[in-house]
Amino acid sequence: MIATPDRTPLTRDFFDRPVLEVAPDLLGRILVRTTPDGPIALRLTEVEAYDGQHDPGSHAYRGRTARNGVMFGPPGHVYVYFTYGMWHCMNLVCGPEGTASAVLLRAGEIVEGAELARKRRLSARNDKELAKGPARLATALDVARSLDGTDACTPGDSPFQVLTGTPIASDQVRNGPRTGVSGDGGVHPWRFWVANDPTVSPYRAHTPRRRSS
Numbered sequence: 001m002i003a004t005p006d007r008t009p010l011t012r013d014f015f016d017r018p019v020l021e022v023a024p025d026l027l028g029r030i031l032v033r034t035t036p037d038g039p040i041a042l043r044l045t046e047v048e049a050y051d052g053q054h055d056p057g058s059h060a061y062r063g064r065t066a067r068n069g070v071m072f073g074p075p076g077h078v079y080v081y082f083t084y085g086m087w088h089c090m091n092l093v094c095g096p097e098g099t100a101s102a103v104l105l106r107a108g109e110i111v112e113g114a115e116l117a118r119k120r121r122l123s124a125r126n127d128k129e130l131a132k133g134p135a136r137l138a139t140a141l142d143v144a145r146s147l148d149g150t151d152a153c154t155p156g157d158s159p160f161q162v163l164t165g166t167p168i169a170s171d172q173v174r175n176g177p178r179t180g181v182s183g184d185g186g187v188h189p190w191r192f193w194v195a196n197d198p199t200v201s202p203y204r205a206h207t208p209r210r211r212s213s
């Protein structure tokens with residue numbers, strides 16, 4: 001018999017820890033996105049840790065900017081960025097305020113509101129693909145840059161909430177290199193995922209983008 005996921009919201013203390021503790025501990029948690037059309041809930045199956053100014057792969061490695069300001073805290077807030085001129089990606093800020101660490105939400109299983117996610121992910125061949133990858137996850141959950149800075153630990157009117165869910169046993173957590181990260185930051189094995197879960201995205205090494213002639 002499968003246990004019913006715990007619907008208790010995670011507190012700010014959960015996120016106020018080192019990013020390498022928070023990232024694997026997010027697997028199996030439930031992210032709830034409240035939209036005007038109704039809620040969409042997602043069980044997290046894949047994440048990546050980014051350790052701020054200690055991490056060459058992080059947006060905050062060279063310091064604070066207008067784009068990455070939310071990463072510097074407080075913990076439990078949502079950091080949204082726009083990439084490749086096309087896609088949004090969603091992160092959860094963690095660690096003590098001022099540390100600029102965050103966890104990229106890479107993939108998950110839609111467990112509630114799949115009909116709403118399908119409307120936003122028309123190219124998905126099946127429900128396992130609805131949030132299989134960070135851009136797909138953000139698209140399925142209707143995440144835009146306007147949500148950057150949202151507090152996911154404030155009950156009530158927040159469009160995001162993270163529930164306790166069913167944490168993944170340590171022997172079912174895998175880790176390896178982060179997807180698409182180049183240079184010195186590419187060597188860190190800070191991508192974490194649920195073993196054998198069909199919603200986890202495939203690993204891809206960094207490929208330099210070629211400029212058109």
